[in-house]
Amino acid sequence: MKVGFFVGCNTAFNRPDLEQAVRYAFPALGIELDNLEGQSCCPSWGTMPSVDVVGWCAVGARNHTIAEEKGLDIVTVCGSCYGSLAESKYKMDTHPEIKAQVNEILKDIGREYKGTSNVRLAFYYLYHELGPDKIKEAVKHKLDGLTVALQPGCHTLWPSKVYYDKEEDPFHPKVLKEMCEALGATVGHYTRLIDCCGMGAMRSTDMEKSLKLVEKKLISMKNEVNPDLIVTGCSSCLIQFDTAQELLRSGKKINFEIPVLHIMQVLALCLGADPERVTGLAKTDVRRVVNRILEGL
């Protein structure tokens, strides 16, 4: 099996430990990664999508064609990349006039968008292609005894019509939960599970309002689950939960810290990755929970 890894901006520049986790976990599970050499930004929402539809799709399409030429699906760990790429694909596949305009632009660089590669989120890909049981068999370490709270991430769920891998009911997501349970964790439910974390455009526009959303989520998690670890399905959520807690503590909004990791980091650890490489850039203190995973205490 082989798949194209779309690394995106935030993962490559802000959290390369997450990139490293993907580069460890996929081969460890027998799946080869292609680098999709020459890929660019997805493009992110505040850029081309805010300018015009065809321009958005054209930049997206250039990325799609890199995977199409190799006959590969695209996997990503970033919700924004997942959403933007899946939406540009959906637009071009359902609107022949958009596709035609895009291909007119791509002609100049010798490319053509065909629509033959699917856009997959890394953990959905593993869930659907391997299944939780195979993943369970492959791991060296487990999450036994750990209680986790989940942050699936907006773009991993909606709009469901544009996605190849679907939750049965995106308002009651199961995949991330089943993955964590297969790894041995106890997954606690909390009221604000599917709320937005406030990262992204909201954080760029109004930091205070963005922090209010992550604060509500953290308090709901703490009171209702009291987790040892927060597991996210999206790299942007990872950055928000990992960096906001210190800001909220210094603003006296919360008085606790919960370690945060992306599901691919958790999986890489369970598969035997070097913790420094795959979690070394966390701002929250993840050492204790990482040691618990590695030592099975």
Next chain:
Amino acid sequence: MSSDQVATGVINLSEGDSSLANEIKELGGEELMECIQCAKCAAACPMVLAGFPFFNKRIIQAIFLGLRDALLDDSSIWACQSCNRCTEVCPREVNPFEIIQAMRRVAIREFALPTLSIEGLKSLYDTGHAVYLAGAGNTRAKVGLPEKPPSTVANPEALKELQAVIRKTALADLGIIPMDESGVKETCEV
């Protein structure tokens, strides 16, 4: 319409601008007129929870009323998380998210866009990444990765390709960012 009127909810209909709805439809918000103002989208929207004055349902309402300036003077349209909860729940398949994007497209055509968006576009053009940290090479090396990811930053030919694509889009006609060779930005966090 003044910001006082927005704050008190008083709307002067005679100041409305009926061309706005047409512009929105042309810029991607084709389903605008399907909206029945039921507010299901608002009930799902994080912007409501965070307390922004305009959000999906109210943005559509303001477009119906032609309140162009009220929307352009407020930052709400730029805070939309693109999360598409609204698209998922809308019973009329309006795609409220796309309408907000279309409103951003209107704003951009009047050069009413936030500095961060301009920087993001510039960084996308110059490096291939909207979010780009020049110092990330060290961080990447620290976790055992090559200093550059296998993207346009490590591949000048690919960057040229991307730039050629962008120069053929509406962004070039709008002239919002310079598209020459100079002025590569060091860092951009959108």
